[in-house]
Amino acid sequence: MFLDVFICGISVWLAFGLRLDQWGHFEVEQWLVFIVAIGFSFPLFISFGLYRAIFRYIGSAALASMARAFILYSGLFFCLFTLIGVDDVPRSIGVIQPILLFIGIGTSRYFVRYWLGGINNVQKAFHKASPIALIYGAGSAGRQLAAGLNSNKEMLVKGFVDDDPRLQGSTINGIAVYPNSGLRDLIYRLGITDVLLAIPSVSQGRRSEIISSLNGCGVRVRTLPGLIDLVAGRVRISDLHDLDMNDLLGRAVVPPEVGLLEKNILDRVVLVTGAGGSIGSELCRQIIKFTPKSLILIDSSEHSLYLIYEELKRALIELGFDRTSASENDQKFSAPQNLPIKIVPCLASVRDDDLLRKIFRVHRPATVFHAAAYKHVPLVEQNPAEGIRNNVFGTFICAKASLECGVSQFILVSTDKAVRPTNVMGASKRIAEMVLQAMAELAAKEGHATNFSMVRFGNVLGSSGSVAPLFSAQIAAGGPITLTHSEVTRYFMTIPEAAQLVIQASAMAVGGDVFVLDMGEPVRIHDLAVKMVYLSGLLVKDEERPHGDIEIKVTGLRPGEKLYEELLIGDNPQPTAHPKIMKAHEEFLSWNPLQQELEKLNLALESSDIRLIREMLKKLVPGYVPDGRV
Known part of the structure; x- marks a missing residue:
């Protein structure tokens, strides 16, 4: 909250400087902009839950809340200082300041996620002696698994593998999605130690084919835990399961009547x-x-x-x-x-x-x-x-x-x-x-x-x-x-x-x-x-x-x-x-x-x-x- 007060003040100062082309003394009416900016932003940020979200685990819901808060803030600020107007305050301030505030607030959140979420250079150096994982399956289960593992710093996820050609070649949260062809070469090239199966909906036959293709690659093959354990970084290496007996046998189990x-x-x-x-x-x-x-x-x-x-x-x-x-x-x-x-x-x-x-x-x-x-x-x-x-x-x-x-x-x-x-x-x-x-x-x-x-x-x-x-x-x-x-x-x-x-x-x-x-x-x-x-x-x-x-x-x-x-x-x-x-x-x-x-x-x-x-x-x-x- 202290950081947001600072960013709010800096955004007003920058807005005046950019508009007036000088960094100097502010009139009494111009100080009103500082008060209004802080007075508008804080109640909105609190009511939209920006201080309840843990931004190392930021997701679409937290981003949507932040976007709604800024849309409402920008509308109020624009109406007061651009449409209605205040003496000695340029009308363009009602546009410039919300944009600068959005950039400042968004950047601060992203930096928190970048530093604590497992994708910065410091953490990569920390991970050099840790297991290096490849997740098979870039669906929702695989994405949640990657987010959970990246948050606890026990395992570095270096890539996804997926059978869907529409996903291959893209990136998910900075992690590349590779095709299933050339899997052995990919494992050797990336130095993979663990392959994690995140394919809960795939058929037993296809699952057996994937497991067989990994024989002799020198990697440990494990499967994801229950989805409830994937929430908010609660997945640890110890939670990952070894393959069950049906995976070893390749049996297709008929559901009981x-x-x-x-x-x-x-x-x-x-x-x-x-x-x-x-x-x-x-x-x-x-x-x-x-x-x-x-x-x-x-x-x-x-x-x-x-x-x-x-x-x-x-x-x-x-x-x-x-x-x-x-x-x-x-x-x-x-x-x-x-x-x-x-x-x-x-x-x-x-x-x-x-x-x-x-x-x-x-x-x-x-x-x-x-x-x-x-x-x-x-x-x-x-x-x-x-x-x-x-x-x-x-x-x-x-x-x-x-x-x-x-x-x-x-x-x-x-x-x-x-x-x-x-x-x-x-x-x-x-x-x-x-x-x-x-x-x-x-x-x-x-x-x-x-x-x-x-x-x-x-x-x-x-x-x-x-x-x-x-x-x-x-x-x-x-x-x-x-x-x-x-x-x-x-x-x-x-x-x-x-x-x-x-x-x-x-x-x-x-x-x-x-x-x-x-x-x-x-x-x-x-x-x-x-x-x-x-x-x-x-x-x-x-x-x-x-x-x-x-x-x-x-x-x-x-x-x-x-x-x-x-x-x-x-x-x-x-x-x-x-x-x-x-x-x-x-x-x-x-x-x-x-x-x-x-x-x-x-x-x-x-x-x-x-x-x-x-x-x-x-x-x-x-x-x-x-x-x-x-």
Whole structure:
């Protein structure tokens, strides 16, 4: 405000000097111009918010306010000193002074923005040792990202890249917009260290093409944060996200169908086993969005159960659900439609027959998602008896309790490792599938209402034990990345997509269905590791690049591990109403002969005879070829 008073006085002094061609004594009437100029300008500047704007972040709204204030000021000043006139004051002062004042005020604001906004030579010198960024996308998201980064001096933005030819060759706030052709040369020429993707509306296919084109450029590829964080320079380097798993996989995710998601959840009692695990916890997160009557959480890990229970309570409040009871023993919530949602954590093992039956009898679930399983291949291979007890007989106990209590839908979360398995984990999951297929046949014969189905899919990126978090940690530690085999391939999808597809598949089940999720093309693990190294701004260290950053070491296949995974035993998948869900028809034993084999298997478990257990698995699971010695 002090600066504006000074500029206002200087503009009047200059106006008189330019008009009278002399710098000298002012008459009393001429001093009136100084008083009027300050008296007009200050109330207008205050009312139009010129002293509320932070001019290092000046934008179109602040400029528009300043322009409106000056138009009104110029009109008043012109009317008083030019149209009406004042003795001893030249009429041209009413024109000259507003122009000079506008130039002075505008220049002072621009200087503030120039000095503090990140585009002056001092700041450029400061940035020499800082990351140098290229923003892909010159739309509104890219412009906001550039403004936010320039304001905090942590990263220097040297250019935009955009696919739109109308923008190429132009500049935005002094930053050039380059074409997408010759991207590698541009990165090397400008010394770019980071490429930031600001293309929220582009298709997944085009996004994958852009990411692939950056492989091996030695730049770190990251994506912009939420737009709310871009406001007024609140973006910092730490806020930028690494690419998510869909970017790494190049998968096009099909939006879920709300009708299928709601069908077995809305106003129903839903029970999830393994609720604290990677898949089970994501199922719970998805389920509470569709207003179940209550959600029963079962897990044998106290820590995992506690974490998901507390997370769900917080999520309900964030979703707009208000607590109706403060009692610690009765955690209830009310939805906006006054529909109570009750979350019940049950610390229990799926192998505890009596406790499981009690839980089912008390809560009477209508829908059961059975995600509890031992899934880590090497651990189950070394502890086969426990793996079978949990995966086979735990499934059997849950399915039997569901049948007795009239559960409407029972859905098993299965795996592609159940197809022609080479390990105990895969064989145990295939037997679990066969248990449900046989029980579905039995339920249909005896008139039970329970529909048993299973959903089979491949590896889930981001789940416990998956390769992506392991590779990220190894890259952060400086390597090496460890692979079991250079030719290993796997099917992948993200945890949220897998959970949504499981819920949608359950809505299409009619009994005994084996649903297979479309996992896209199999991914070579070596290629995934290389891509993660490149997109971290590093280079792979090998014979061709001995001075690279991260080495990839092959350690050899683990016991029971396959080079390639399959999703189908046969070649007869049938389409369903959902483009990402298929239905398989797999052979199985009827209930009576299967029950007899399960009794023999249980006896082998009780005797801890691992060789007999393996022979029983061979007999029960056609195609099971154990790999490695007992």
